[in-house]
Amino acid sequence: MGATENGTGTPELKGKRALVTGGTRGIGAGIVRRLLEAGAEVLTTARSSSGTVPEGARFVAADVRSREGAAELAAAAVDVLGGVDILVHNAGGAQPHASALGIPDEEWLDVLDLNLLASVRLDALLAPGMRERGSGAIVHISSAAVPVAFPPFLHYTVAKAGLENYSRGLAAELAPAGVRVNTVTPGRVATPGGEKVREEWARLDPTQAGSESLVPLGRDGLPDDIARAVLFLVSDQASWVTGSNFVIDGGEFPRG
Ligand SMILES: NC(=O)c1ccc[n+]([C@@H]2O[C@H](COP(=O)([O-])OP(=O)(O)OC[C@H]3O[C@@H](n4cnc5c(N)ncnc54)[C@H](OP(=O)(O)O)[C@@H]3O)[C@@H](O)[C@H]2O)c1
Numbered sequence: 001m002g003a004t005e006n007g008t009g010t011p012e013l014k015g016k017r018a019l020v021t022g023g024t025r026g027i028g029a030g031i032v033r034r035l036l037e038a039g040a041e042v043l044t045t046a047r048s049s050s051g052t053v054p055e056g057a058r059f060v061a062a063d064v065r066s067r068e069g070a071a072e073l074a075a076a077a078v079d080v081l082g083g084v085d086i087l088v089h090n091a092g093g094a095q096p097h098a099s100a101l102g103i104p105d106e107e108w109l110d111v112l113d114l115n116l117l118a119s120v121r122l123d124a125l126l127a128p129g130m131r132e133r134g135s136g137a138i139v140h141i142s143s144a145a146v147p148v149a150f151p152p153f154l155h156y157t158v159a160k161a162g163l164e165n166y167s168r169g170l171a172a173e174l175a176p177a178g179v180r181v182n183t184v185t186p187g188r189v190a191t192p193g194g195e196k197v198r199e200e201w202a203r204l205d206p207t208q209a210g211s212e213s214l215v216p217l218g219r220d221g222l223p224d225d226i227a228r229a230v231l232f233l234v235s236d237q238a239s240w241v242t243g244s245n246f247v248i249d250g251g252e253f254p255r256g
Contacts, residue, residue, distance in 0.1 A: 065117075111159050123170060167243075
């Protein structure tokens with residue numbers, strides 16, 4: 001049994017300080033709940049607290065899409081928590097378009113900011129503290145749509161593909177310092193953001209409606225399906241896991 005497991009083999013995060021972006025609903029809220037249950041002190045962020053901040057979590061409003069937003073959030077995390085041992089980049093998403101060629105330039109930049117550069121900027125601000133302390137765990141949330149040709153979401157899949165590549169490279173850089181970096185890649189998960197996007201996609205392309213029947217395990221994912229994988233990866237149970245990409249999609253998009 002590892003030092004951070006309890007008698008039942010559940011990961012324990014007592015004494016760990018975690019920052020989770022986008023924790024007011026959906027997958028992020030599920031991750032916050034799991035980390036709290038495991039004993040971590042958790043700070044989460046969203047543009048507003050109009051969603052539900054899970055009980056027991058601290059909250060600071062921030063927009064992670066800008067350099068200023070990332071800097072303010074990193075400063076608030078150090079202020080509130082005293083430092084960050086666990087960093088989960090969950091805030092993300094994009095709206096579909098009828099044509100990939102019709103995605104406006106500003107929207108490309110916005111989607112790249114939210115789904116790729118927010119992680120790059122926050123890591124640059126918070127990973128050095130982990131490196132100095134000789135430990136830490138970072139998780140980037142990608143999308144199972146990355147290897148698939150989905151023109152309506154091309155801005156999104158390009159940003160998430162970049163995130164996966166970035167995550168592997170950062171893992172290699174930080175491994176010698178004892179800091180682990182992994183990616184978790186969800187398929188279709190029932191969340192407010194996911195449902196909204198799928199409704200809009202079905203409106204643009206009615207053949208997409210009801211495609212949950214394509215999930216080999218027969219149902220959409222739940223936020224907790226993703227949160228349990230994140231909990232494992234940030235705990236000492238995954239102490240020999242870095243640079244990995246944990247695809248959790250009910251078997252919909254097998255990767256070689
Ligand atoms: N659900 C799926 O089917 C699915 C599939 C594959 C991948 N994913 C990925 O999983 C992650 C979570 O998705 P979800 O479906 O749970 O999303 P969601 O239901 O839309 O929740 C997103 C969370 O992020 C926050 N957020 C959004 N933009 C933000 C910003 N600019 N700055 C700070 N916080 C922001 C939201 O709060 P505010 O709106 O108040 O800011 C909310 O708390 C995303 O990275 C998404 O790409 C989801």
